Amino acid sequence: MAQSTETTDWVSRFADEVIAEAERRAPAKPAVVVASGLSPSGPIHLGNLREVMTPHLVADEIRRRGHRVRHLISWDDYDRYRKVPAGVAGVDESWAEHIGKPLTSVPAPEGSPHPNWAEHFKAAMVDALAEMGVEFDGISQTERYTSGAYREQVLHAMRHRQDIDAILAQYRTRPKAAGKKSQKPVDEAELEAAEGSGAAAEDDGSSGSAGYYPYKPYCGNCEKDLTTVTAYDDDSTELTYACTACGFSETVRLSEFNRGKLVWKVDWPMRWAYEGVVFEPSGVDHSSPGSSFVVGGQIVGIFGGEQPIGPMYAFVGISGMAKMSSSKGGVPTPADALQIMEPQLLRWLYARRRPNQSFKIAFDQEIQRLYDEWDRLDAKVADGSALPGDVAAHARAVGTAAGELPRTPRPLPYRTLASVADITAGHEDQALRILGELDPADPITSLDRARPRYDKAEAWINTHVPADQRTVVRGEPDAELLKSLDEPSRQSLRLLLDGLADQWSLDGLTHLVYGVPKVQAGFSADATPKELPPEIKTAQRTFFALLYHLLVGRDTGPRLPTLLLAVGQERVRTLLGE
């Protein structure tokens, strides 16, 4: 088992608080329960990963300290199907006929191996969580409700419907808060607001002419939740409802009826009590009066439970998710992020920021800088020079209480791998040749040594770098440009060509390309910036631009040493006019 990180970071502080609260509630020390809730109503947005990562990191710290802990992920798959998400492969407008049914009663997209809508979208998230080392107990709310697991709680809520109604009434006149607790992409939240009162009414139950009921049946004929409870008898538990969608009506005995659910604002606190949840964060938009977390805190007592410690987490943004890769409903999912970055990096993004800090996950060029930062931290941790808080975040990123996540054996710089993948365009033999030449003293002999990081960098190049930014090495020398060169330019190319053979490695070529302008200006190639006049920088820029033009026909490109290695010595000589 991995050691607990001794330093204090936000994860440690929450773990202290959660353990103390669990011991106050139950000194006999049963497992500490933390929870997340996810709605598989469509592709699960990468932003919603914070709903899982916040309790995961805290649970993992508690586990590292030797406590038993359960991380529940409640799959809200018994929620109603609200709308047909745009851009999901295998789904067309005909899915609209299922709106109002439970998510587990809606057919999966065409071609899916999964039995229904909810299972289809759940599966992608389960795979991503496994890759990230997130250990959890998944709970299907469909399974819970339809098996009658909550029977006592449902009957109890109906018996206390006036108490519940009284609590909800305190908030009904206030501006309505957002519905479900996980954050939604802004456009979806706006869409829901535009839908009108639907979400709010659905959240706390209708208060129709027959009185308030916190329970809604799914119709026995059409399966939709467009039902109204018209009568209920506490003694017999006989409940009568009518469906406004199909006109069906029936009277059932709630003590044996399993096709319905508590409304969200009652459902959530009921589950806190049922599971004994001690820690469950929610999106920052739920701090407002009347939000489900605040109201739940009042309702949970009716079920004999207590409100969990529930920090509000801030928005996680995405930068540079190109439209061209939005094949799965137009939203980036955790699986999309794991296509282009290792799980360690994704874990680190969550571990290093307190939940109330927002941050962005980069799908654009920023990912290269992020990886540089991560590699620098990795090196500092290895040589013992990292700060305690950074050491903690690093430890949470690279593994869990169960052990370290699989690592790339030779983690070469991401930007180098991306350039190599860019230039070699899928030719693995070429990629291996270049990677082998990066460090001749310790050459890479198999591409697998650079995997999976190499595969992630390659996927990033292929899916997130626009075509006009891809590198295309010239097929033929630019004869016109070569002919037009002045003498100093010709001399700079000669100096480069003369050094190529001896300097053919990443370090050697770096020294060479920066050194040529220095030598030309009469300095040593080893001269440091302090020993050089500022004009050298201009000369270097001019020289680099010339090389880019001759090699790839543009002003810029991948870092030159990588580019030279990628192009290969013979072809470099040809393109530079030797």
Ligand SMILES: [Zn+2]
């Ligand atoms: Zn119906």
